[in-house]
Amino acid sequence: MAAIATTLKRGAALAGAALVGVSLLGFAAYSARFGLRGLVLDLADETYLFSPGSPGLNAAIFVHMILGALAMLLAPLQLVPRVRARHAWLHRLAGRVIAGAAVVVALGGLGYIAARGTIAGPGMDAGFALYGLLMLLAAVQAVRHARAGDLVRHRAWALRLFVLVMGSLIFRLHYVLWFSLTGGLGSNEQLTGPFDQLQYVAFYLPYLVALEFWLRRRAG
Numbered sequence: 034m035a036a037i038a039t040t041l042k043r044g045a046a047l048a049g050a051a052l053v054g055v056s057l058l059g060f061a062a063y064s065a066r067f068g069l070r071g072l073v074l075d076l077a078d079e080t081y082l083f084s085p086g087s088p089g090l091n092a093a094i095f096v097h098m099i100l101g102a103l104a105m106l107l108a109p110l111q112l113v114p115r116v117r118a119r120h121a122w123l124h125r126l127a128g129r130v131i132a133g134a135a136v137v138v139a140l141g142g143l144g145y146i147a148a149r150g151t152i153a154g155p156g157m158d159a160g161f162a163l164y165g166l167l168m169l170l171a172a173v174q175a176v177r178h179a180r181a182g183d184l185v186r187h188r189a190w191a192l193r194l195f196v197l198v199m200g201s202l203i204f205r206l207h208y209v210l211w212f213s214l215t216g217g218l219g220s221n222e223q224l225t226g227p228f229d230q231l232q233y234v235a236f237y238l239p240y241l242v243a244l245e246f247w248l249r250r251r252a253g
């Protein structure tokens with residue numbers, strides 16, 4: 034009986050990991066492709082995110098999509114204990130790339146918010162600006178504590194950064210789930226409906242809070 038339960042648990046964990054992996058690959062591919070197209074093509078007729086005559090602003094938002102995809106693809110590698118134990122150089126290299134990418138992603142997003150604002154206006158601006166500031170902080174702190182050899186603090190900040198990097202995917206997954214369940218109740222194209230307003234922070238804050246509880250329970 035116990036063996037069957039263990040097999041079922043492992044199967045469910047594998048299926049869950051596969052589902053997350055497929056969504057992650059799909060969104061990273063979308064994000065990287067969108068970013069690359071925005072850098073080399075004139076997307077003015079296709080998306081409001083393209084700013085005609087503002088190459089700096091376009092670079093900020095489209096490079097943020099490409100490096101966001103890169104950080105998202107590399108981040109799960111950092112959680113694999115075998116990589117950390119046997120290939121420390123790879124863990125350190127990937128960590129630097131993720132942190133560097135996260136800084137550029139956050140600055141690109143913050144720059145875009147400052148210059149153009151988000152589609153939904155002040156509420157979404159505030160939620161996304163806080164998201165960017167937290168990502169900046171987590172990236173800097175994760176590297177700083179690793180360099181100082183404080184592995185407990187490094188791990189906590191690296192996990193916060195992981196949650197934040199995945200936040201962008203979680204944002205889209207919330208919408209996929211919600212639209213499948215309700216057909217889009219409380220959501221509109223301008224992202225100003227009640228469900229949208231909840232999403233301005235719901236894709237990272239609850240997950241960060243859950244992580245804090247988990248970190249505290251492990252430490253105590």
Ligand code: HEM
Pocket residue numbers: 063064067082097098100101102104105138139140141142143145146150151152153161162164165166168197198199201
């Ligand atoms: C791994 C991290 C991230 C990835 C992969 C990512 C990717 C994307 C993508 C693909 C878009 C285009 C919108 C869409 O098609 O859905 C976008 C838009 C945007 N992102 Fe990010 N992003 C990330 C992190 C961030 C962060 C940290 C900020 C905060 C500063 C941010 C701010 C924005 C803003 C302001 C927009 C435009 C929103 C609008 O008005 O529609 N992103 N991002």
